[in-house]
Amino acid sequence: MIYVSFGLEKAGSTLTANLTRLILERCGHPHMPLSSRDRGDVKGSETRSRGEQTNNIKDWSPEVVSAVDRLIPADRIVMLRTHSGPGEAILRLIGEGRGICHVALRDLRDVALSMMDVVARKEKLGRPNLTGIVLGEIESTFAAMRGNLDSAYRWGETPGVLFLDYENTAFRPEITIDAICRQLGLDLPRAEYDAIFTEAAANPNGKLNVGVSRRHRREMSARDQAAVLAEFADYYARFYPDAAVTVDAGAASAEG
DSSP states (O other): OOEEEOOOOSHHHHHHHHHHHHHHTTTTTOOOOOOOOTTOTOOSSHHHHHHHTOOOOOOSOOHHHHHHHHHSSSSSOEEEEEEEESOOOHHHHHHTTTEEEEEEEOHHHHHHHHHHHHHHHHHHHHHOOOSOOTTTTTGHHHHHHHHHHHHHHTTTTTTEEEEEEHHHHOOOOOHHHHHHHHHTOOOGGGGGHHHHHHHHHOOTTTTTTTOOOOHHHHSOHHHHHHHHHHHHHHHHHHHHHTTTOOOOOOOOOOOO
């Protein structure tokens, strides 16, 4: 069975994928690396080791879906990671019960801060910034986040989908591990949880970034928080209905 691990950009998707792969391995479903050709990476844009470790899918074309469906044994659960939206072929396969997915989410205020981190690092290294994101201008992150949300909503409409929150995965991983095991009907001893999370977080392909819980409370002004909450009101109503502007004492100023 195909298990799709979709994550919003900067929502702990690498950690989530690493954690998922290790859960599957411990439960008798060893990782099955797929070649760049089978994954549709015709340009070889990823290194072989990294691409095969995560089975990253960038384009869910009928050809790619047919290839992975043919290669994956019926009695195995194999994770395929993606940041891309689903095509009709994978949606049909999931609808037929031959696949299932989870969607990794995060408070978009923290996503925006992580996007700013990337731009800051590029500028420090003298690398070109092609993202359109401008440091200190929260609205400049909106276009990138909006495009990623469209993909999340489409995966989120699939049968049996599981939504995973970054705060749990990064700081209360037992909640995420429990949820994945329930979704897939896996039995993993709780005594193994800590070791699995430690290994997943230490993976060299991981991107922990700042790795701080609810950064926006300390690093984002009230004005910028309000702008994000208003721009993405539909997202917050669906996934974070209790979200509100919160600035910790001594944190960013109200003026931004």
